[in-house]
Amino acid sequence: MAENGIRAIFEPKSVILIGCSEVRKADVHATFFRSIVQAMRRFYKGKMHVVDLSGQLDGTSRDLRAAPRKLDLAVLVLQPKQALNCVRKLLNRSAVKAMALISSGFTEDQAEQLSRTAVKRGIRVLGPGIVGVVNTSNGLCLMPKLRAIPRRGATSFIVSGQGVGPAMVDWAHLHGIGVGKFAVTEGSVDVGAVETVRYLAEEKGSRVICVYAERTSVDGRRFLQALREASKQKPVVALGCDATRSTLARPSIWGGRIFSAALKQAGAVLAGNIQEFFDMAEALAKQPPLASDSIAIVGSAEGPAMLAAEAVRREGFELARLSEGVIKSIKRRYPDVCPDNPINLTPNAGANCYGFVLGRVLEDPQVNGLMVVTAFDSCPLEPEEMRLLADVAKSVEEKPVVNVAIGGDWYVAVRDVLRDIGIPVYDLPERGAKALRALRWYGKLIAERNMTSGDRRVILNGLRDVRRRTFFA
Amino acid sequence: MATDRKKVAEILASTRRQGRRVLLEHEAKQVLSAWGIPVARSELARDASEAVRIARELRYPVVMKIASPDIVHKSDAGGVRVGLSSELEVRQAFDEILANARAYRPNANIAGVTVQEYLPQGKEVIVGAMQDPSFGATVMFGLGGIWVEVLKDVSFRLAPLTAEDAKEMIREIKGYPVLAGLRGEPQVDLDAIADMLQKVGDLACEFSEIAELDLNPVFAFDRGKGAIAIDARMILKEGS
Missing domain, CATH: 3.30.1490.20 (ATP-grasp fold, A domain)
Incomplete structure (x- = not known):
């Protein structure tokens, strides 16, 4: 079980925000404080108390003596000297389980002073630094300059790197990625990437853990050990930045790839870039692992089906040879459909044809996963009708289904229909193929770890449970 | 041994x-x-x-x-x-x-x-180890010659390596088919290479004063006939 102090950082029932909203030259803290207060007022569902030392913000108190006696989380958005002063005053008055210090410019001495105080009082600390936390289930939004929080989802993120965390949250919001928790831990003196990975590994709302880390910002082998343990509980997607100033200045055969290899060795699936990072996470959060390389493609026309076939082959997949029974049944009912994998439907095919063909193909024992590829000009269905994919996926729930909707408006419309009912949607076959690769990686990991059919059942039950609590919420 | x-x-x-x-x-x-x-x-x-x-x-x-x-x-x-x-x-x-x-x-x-x-020519591979500043002993594997110099076709793992880690390192490189047997050529002794990778990793873990170690080339012979380091370069850490 996660320690209360760490849980208080992510799931606080009461929060005090302390800052100074008076904008001064060359000081970002006031801007950060204002944006956090605004976001917390908009989204946070727990009890909140705001202390603005400059007294400029409406509805806030100016005096720390007004702070409640008991608090889960104290958030300080202040310059180092002011922050330390406020910590001292607050702790003399209130019992606090955890603190987050969104505060830049701490010297080593000041950080040590903070650390000592926290240890003495048994308080867990996130920060000091440009750290942050978002929890979509309770609306906690402690991330500087963030105006909106992402949709609620089952994927949680840890960012241990400089200046990319809030941008990733914003990106997830823009692209409608479902997020559970999001933590930026760079430079924290206490609760860092290791502690957050351990917390998320146990936390039930997070089905997938995604880690973006820079090699110099994590605690070497301790971090890898935490990932290794976490990957036994749930899938871990990692995007590692291996470059350092010295490897960039003096390239060698050793430079730039060791960190990625280490992440892989720790049981994570590697994403090559930020888009893959989110795509893989979405697939793993919504779909079951892929048990073999044998998959089927059903396209709305020849072109999309062939493009997808090329994309999956490049990722090492094989196109399954469909069973005779499945081929016959499709031919009998829909003679226009060519049931060779990749299968392409005709522009006249209606929802019934799509439903029948997809269902029969997914049931085929030779097929372990399905990619459905539709282009806006060749697919006769309305975006709403694409819901049938979820019904098909539900009928054979141990096999993954991903959708590729080629086209701009078409992609957005289909994504908006399917994202809440558990089918990942991508706008290009290559993105869908990478997502399948992540599902295949997880399938292999499970097989390597000799998970029993009972364990697989637990995974599927977990998937169902998470879908019920998040996507259908 | x-x-x-x-x-x-x-x-x-x-x-x-x-x-x-x-x-x-x-x-x-x-x-x-x-x-x-x-x-x-x-x-x-x-x-x-x-x-x-x-x-x-x-x-x-x-x-x-x-x-x-x-x-x-x-x-x-x-x-x-x-x-x-x-x-x-x-x-x-x-x-x-x-x-x-x-x-x-x-x-x-x-x-x-x-x-x-003088030994008969085998398939040339390279095995290396170094102490990474963040992660400690690390092992590298690749095919010799242009594969490593031009194409940078190498794989890495942190030491110590499990047998599966070592096998994965070998399978991971793009040139793996050359070792697995191409166009009717016999497969090289992959078990011997894997064993060498594990031992090099163990050596780098046990003696962290070894800053860099290169076995280049290693001749990998046909299956069952082993692999042998032809040349070796070893550099110790400064001041340890």
Whole structure:
């Protein structure tokens, strides 16, 4: 079980925000404080108390003596000297389980002073630094300059790197990625990437853990050990930045790839870039692992089906040879459909044809996963009708289904229909193929770890449970 | 082959006592051999007569290479002769190698010439280890030649390696089909390579004072016939 102090950082029932909203030259803290207060007022569902030392913000108190006696989380958005002063005053008055210090410019001495105080009082600390936390289930939004929080989802993120965390949250919001928790831990003196990975590994709302880390910002082998343990509980997607100033200045055969290899060795699936990072996470959060390389493609026309076939082959997949029974049944009912994998439907095919063909193909024992590829000009269905994919996926729930909707408006419309009912949607076959690769990686990991059919059942039950609590919420 | 920790420690300490961080090839091979890693047999000759004696013991033909901590790329210095089959050839090669090395780097500290047994050509692979500043002992594997120099087709893992880690490292490189047997060629001894990778990883873990270790080339022979390090370079950490 996660320690209360760490849980208080992510799931606080009461929060005090302390800052100074008076904008001064060359000081970002006031801007950060204002944006956090605004976001917390908009989204946070727990009890909140705001202390603005400059007294400029409406509805806030100016005096720390007004702070409640008991608090889960104290958030300080202040310059180092002011922050330390406020910590001292607050702790003399209130019992606090955890603190987050969104505060830049701490010297080593000041950080040590903070650390000592926290240890003495048994308080867990996130920060000091440009750290942050978002929890979509309770609306906690402690991330500087963030105006909106992402949709609620089952994927949680840890960012241990400089200046990319809030941008990733914003990106997830823009692209409608479902997020559970999001933590930026760079430079924290206490609760860092290791502690957050351990917390998320146990936390039930997070089905997938995604880690973006820079090699110099994590605690070497301790971090890898935490990932290794976490990957036994749930899938871990990692995007590692291996470059350092010295490897960039003096390239060698050793430079730039060791960190990625280490992440892989720790049981994570590697994403090559930020888009893959989110795509893989979405697939793993919504779909079951892929048990073999044998998959089927059903396209709305020849072109999309062939493009997808090329994309999956490049990722090492094989196109399954469909069973005779499945081929016959499709031919009998829909003679226009060519049931060779990749299968392409005709522009006249209606929802019934799509439903029948997809269902029969997914049931085929030779097929372990399905990619459905539709282009806006060749697919006769309305975006709403694409819901049938979820019904098909539900009928054979141990096999993954991903959708590729080629086209701009078409992609957005289909994504908006399917994202809440558990089918990942991508706008290009290559993105869908990478997502399948992540599902295949997880399938292999499970097989390597000799998970029993009972364990697989637990995974599927977990998937169902998470879908019920998040996507259908 | 068992590991001889004490002997490895002695060789490393002796190198340090001589004020060096770079082990000579025969010293690096002694370390590897003591750790149970197969190496081509070789000895240091300080003069031409000693070279002839060693060549007789190893049996002709032999290979001769310059032994200097200051000359890393021996071929570039004209410091390598292969397929020497007689006393006359060995004596001539000894003199030529020394002359070439002195011309290439006049101030180089030259210990002599390494005389090594001649082995039939195997598939060339490279095995390396280094101490990563964040993660410690790390192992590298790749195919030799242009595969590593131009294509950078190598894989990495943190040590110690499990048997599965080592096998994955081998399968991970793009050139893996070359080792697995291409167009009817037999597969090389992948188990022997995997074993070597594990041992190199263990050595780097156990002796963190080894900053860099390169086994290049390693000859990988057909399945069941092993793999053997032909050349080795080992550098110790500064000041440890």
